[in-house]
Amino acid sequence: MNLKFTSPFFIGIGGSGMSPLAHILLDFGYQVFGSDKSSDSSVLEKLKERKAKIFSTIENLNLSTIDAIIYSTAIDRSTNPIYLKLKEKNLPEFHRSEILHNIFKTKKSIAVAGSHGKTSTTAMIAQILLENGLDPTVMIGGEVSFLGGRGGRWGEGEWGVYESDESDGTFLNSSPEVKIVTNIDNDHLDYYKTFENLKLNFARFIENNENSKSVVCLSDSGVSETMKLIPDKAGILGYSDKNESDSSQVNFSIEKDILHFQKNNTKYQVVLPFKGEHYLKNSLAAILASEIAGVSIEDSINTLKKYLGVKRRLEFIGNTHGIQVFDDYGHHPTEILSVIQSVKQMKGKDSRCVILFQPHRFTRTKELYKEFSLALSESDFVFLLPIYSAGEEEIEGVTSALIFENSLDLRKIYPLTGDLTLDIEILIKFLKKDDILVTLGAGNVRKWGELFLQKKQKEKSSSI
Template identity: 30%
Template sequence: MMHQTTCDLATQQRIHVVGVGGPGMSAIATTLQQMGHLVSGSDIKNSPAIERLRALGVQINVGHDIAVVEHCDYVTASSAIPQHNIEIVAARSTGTMVLSRAEILAAICSQRPTIAVAGTHGKTTTTSLLVRIFTHAGLDPNFIVGGDVLNESTGARWTNSQWTIVEADESDGTHLQLPLTGSILTNIDSDHLDHFNDLASIAESFAIYLSQIEGPRIVCIDDPLIRNLPQSGDWHTYGFDTTADFRCHDVIATDGLTEFVITDQRGAGLSVAVSMSLRGMHNVLNVTGAVAMAVSCGIAMQVAADAVETFAGVGRRFQIIGDFNGATLIDDYAHLPREIEAVLAAAKFSDDGWKRIVAVFQPNRYNRMAVMSTEYGDAFMNADLVVITDIYSSGTEKIEGVTGELVAHAVRARHPGQEVLYFPSRDSLAQQVSAVLQRGDVCISMGCGDIEFLPVEILQTLEGKDR
């Protein structure tokens, strides 16, 4: 299906990015700058992301000012930026086209054949794996990823390559607007119910998404909702299921490494052995999907497997931050029940020798917790100690009676014998968590808010004691 984009990036444009410090928009700004466009941006405060953009030559204003959108060809902003933002209002008043993130990303994708990774969970890791495989194969792809690809030390790059690799985010319907050559679909789960009415609507959107792609569609057959989607065209499956076209099997986890086999069951049954530093069965699936897509694009299966062995991971995905008195501190972006369950299972069965798993979770978005808090009841089954803090709003309106304690109640209700602590104050969380950690623990802090800074804050409490 042909997509028409509203922005022509084939010639140099002057583009202003509102909220440029956010992970999604900073990646867009990086790409546009490296494509040769004249890029400016604004945000309410400085950040490391803004400093990296300045180093690339992007002109950034801290604070919003209507003067910065003068003489721009386009202004773009994420859905998190309110429409009454003064720069957006000023742009519209002068007839300057204001583009959503989906629209500017679609314009970028239209410049080259583009492979996307879609699905509720695993998008960032699978996209990053594709980048590593294509880079290892000498294809040097353009990419836009929702986290820092540690091998590349960035989450976005434009090399003018023949291939572009991106995440297809479903949260605001972006995935339906992208002109794509091929896609991986990892799974379908309940989320973003403020945009979708229910799980059935989410599944329907992914069915439409796949129907718009003419090239390879690589889908996880282990997911029951994906299994029931209508199939057509260049459709290949992957998973543990014995019927999968690309089947992963014989998984062994030892000393922080995971080894397994991928078999292409479509023809002669070619198999490759894979060794990776990623933990967990969910990452076995992520790797298998990435290898399947690479093979569908003409990359040899062994080349793809060799690339996985050199994959350094993604920022905020089971990222080991440091050691606190013999306890290992890990940061992870997991914020939905299935993601949390997968991360804790990876720690439980990783053969790292950790004595206790301490899970620290910061719920995200009041509107999400208002409807989903009970779904977290079984997510922490593999944790020995669960610590819940209060909700990180992510710009959502506070709802009376909706707090992080709802998640704590859900876990206690499902598992009355499990030790669950509720520490509502984010300011004192590092002190409270450091007080309960023991030598031999692994402490995994999870969420998509400012919980990412918790491991460093815990390490700083140690430095304070040493003074």
């Protein structure tokens, strides 16, 4: 691995795209430094356990041994005080994508792209490659139990798998052997400006050279529209539920939580521990990509029967008084709808699907507030939090009230204040036995679910 430093400093090291890279460099023997606004997250604790040195402010920051700066698009380099302090030393600077691509160009790699499902699909492939002896290098934008609660590892095997982030266009700067596109939706338009431009960039990603192959979900309308922009479809393997007779397509169907497909004149069935058609579709992409890497379809299917999942992907966090609480990272209308559909498959006849939603970013809320309202209407009840800024400046007139005001049934949605103590009291009064509560969003909404469980459990203890 030819990186021109030995002691890099990650700005925002706790981010989902940064901490896995830090773990890979720690595996490789680098001394890792970093900063993060949060000082107590489990992500940071795992890095500290591995001797990474992490700071929350510029005080006590010793610059003498740091020899490079690593940043992400989320960092505002014009105002971030730690970046500005490090810049005074004239250190070389690298965007996180440069480090990612430098690591994985030393391997045969599988890059997983798409508006939704990247993390789950990457995790499925990583678990398949690991359990079948390929010792892969892995970068997952989430914490997984089979990597000890981390999202990144260096492996000695010839293959690697990583999430390829389309949000800032940097996914076009890589050259993987296998490229997956799970779906293409109208997200990140603050960068791409138009959906057409987003599709053009995905078309560039999908199109192959003589050394690469692509696996794409043709059931998705965004992907099928993007395919029309690609003149040379060599090396592209599609998977679809449209049941067309095309040698470059694998047909599948989903019945009663089982995915059926046929390849090489053999019929297969896939069953996962998690409910939801989106998981099953992602599993087929993982199986097809893993076959290219040398794992048989049968072995991949056997691994996925024991798929362990990813933290914050419909993650069960507790049960009290007969109320189940889950947490999910979903922050786009399509993801919200998938989560609600999965919960509906889980709940009994007396259960309610209750969503506690925290919108993520002012720009996304401005673009998609009507779609958010429509997706959330599929649940039995919604509690709505204020927007989580993710470092963005506020936009005048853009609040979670836009989602509330466009709701199809105002009797089924209730705006919360964002004050944890007050909000939890409302949840305690509302939720009842057999309800399923899902805290939903890419911000800190999980805190509401965890505190609800704590408070409700104390209520139970005090009544004994």
